Amino acid sequence: MKHALNEYNSMLSSVESPAYLLSESALRKNCEVLSTLSKETGAKIVLAQKALAQPELYPILGEYLAGACASGPWEARLAKEFFPDQAHILTCAPAYSDQDIEELLPISNHLDFNSLSQWLRFKDRCLTHQAENPEQDLKFGLRINPEASTTDNPLYDPCAPGSRLGITADELSKASEQDLEGLEGLHFHTLCEQNASDLETTLQLVEAKFGYLLQRPTFKYLNLGGGHWITKPFYNLNKLKQLIQHLQETYQVEVWLEPGEAVAIHSGVLMASVLDISDNNEVSNVLLDISATAHMPDVLEMPYRPDVFDIKGNSTQTASQDRPSYRLGGNTCLASDVIGDYSFNTPLSIGDKIIFDDMAHYTMVKTSFFNGVKHPNIILIKEDGSIETLRQFDYADYLFFKKN
Numbered sequence: 001m002k003h004a005l006n007e008y009n010s011m012l013s014s015v016e017s018p019a020y021l022l023s024e025s026a027l028r029k030n031c032e033v034l035s036t037l038s039k040e041t042g043a044k045i046v047l048a049q050k051a052l053a054q055p056e057l058y059p060i061l062g063e064y065l066a067g068a069c070a071s072g073p074w075e076a077r078l079a080k081e082f083f084p085d086q087a088h089i090l091t092c093a094p095a096y097s098d099q100d101i102e103e104l105l106p107i108s109n110h111l112d113f114n115s116l117s118q119w120l121r122f123k124d125r126c127l128t129h130q131a132e133n134p135e136q137d138l139k140f141g142l143r144i145n146p147e148a149s150t151t152d153n154p155l156y157d158p159c160a161p162g163s164r165l166g167i168t169a170d171e172l173s174k175a176s177e178q179d180l181e182g183l184e185g186l187h188f189h190t191l192c193e194q195n196a197s198d199l200e201t202t203l204q205l206v207e208a209k210f211g212y213l214l215q216r217p218t219f220k221y222l223n224l225g226g227g228h229w230i231t232k233p234f235y236n237l238n239k240l241k242q243l244i245q246h247l248q249e250t251y252q253v254e255v256w257l258e259p260g261e262a263v264a265i266h267s268g269v270l271m272a273s274v275l276d277i278s279d280n281n282e283v284s285n286v287l288l289d290i291s292a293t294a295h296m297p298d299v300l301e302m303p304y305r306p307d308v309f310d311i312k313g314n315s316t317q318t319a320s321q322d323r324p325s326y327r328l329g330g331n332t333c334l335a336s337d338v339i340g341d342y343s344f345n346t347p348l349s350i351g352d353k354i355i356f357d358d359m360a361h362y363t364m365v366k367t368s369f370f371n372g373v374k375h376p377n378i379i380l381i382k383e384d385g386s387i388e389t390l391r392q393f394d395y396a397d398y399l400f401f402k403k404n
């Protein structure tokens, strides 16, 4: 994205702050990698909308991806309405209500259940709908929990002991043959920003614990979830291809992947302006027109430290005494609304614009109107260099949000 910023520098200075700036060419570059992988292996790849749910981008993403995965009726509906007609919608939520099932049955292609009790509660209704709508290509599956912890961060580990996500092999062994009737797929999601070697470790446990089901001819798909860092330059694509091939040959199943971050990584930034600079003892506090908690919550939740560029494209580094250093903070009352301490090549002044890198995924989808801080507009930098404002937020949006 840094290169795109340099290229579009003159335009950036004319864009009103604050704004999320999305790069069409960076998105397409990620999608090319995913679509080549799909063509080379036969695996189907969909967008995880939980990471990026900007419907104006779906026609672009639909050129490369097989569809989208949904965490419930609203995401499923968004994909149905804005992805191209032939897109597949794979739905998996931790739990469904009656109403959810009502809405999801007509628009999903895979409907995966997170527990046996949920499946058994809705099984008859699901199978009746399937029998009455053979043209829909709707299959039902279970989200399994292979108890394969491969991440150090328990916040992002669906396999942590006692996890509510997915059915363990032990629990599944209690199901009768009749309980399993009508199921055609398995789904797991256990990774977060990980390489193919972690998938390999996970698959060893998936095969050992659930391979007996995959071997049955009634089981037609295996969904490997998200968390695959496929579009990072160091990602081991060859190993992923081998693993996919192994699954297809051993079990004759369709393999699906549902990355979110890999679709959007390095494709967007958040541009903010300096509103004030005030000192407290040794600390120079920069007050920005954005907020970590409202507009980039993963910075506090995950937590993670974004790279920062000034508008001239200079990167910053961790605070160092020999350069102008600042604590970058948000414009809310939350004492911990702080992005971090950074040093710049030249001193910052009021009105300067700075750029937080990698702000397309898990940012716009998680934003809030906390403290009534102005919400950043959402702007697409198109391939030809022109800019399109996708969303412009004003008081009316804040009021609508508050009233509802």
Ligand SMILES: Cc1ncc(COP(=O)(O)O)c(C=O)c1O
Pocket (backbone or CB within 6 Å): 048, 050, 051, 069, 092, 189, 191, 192, 193, 225, 226, 227, 228, 258, 259, 260, 261, 262
């Ligand atoms: C079930 C499921 N699928 C896919 C994803 C997408 O993961 P990522 O954005 O890390 O690729 C997630 C993320 O939490 C998930 O929970």
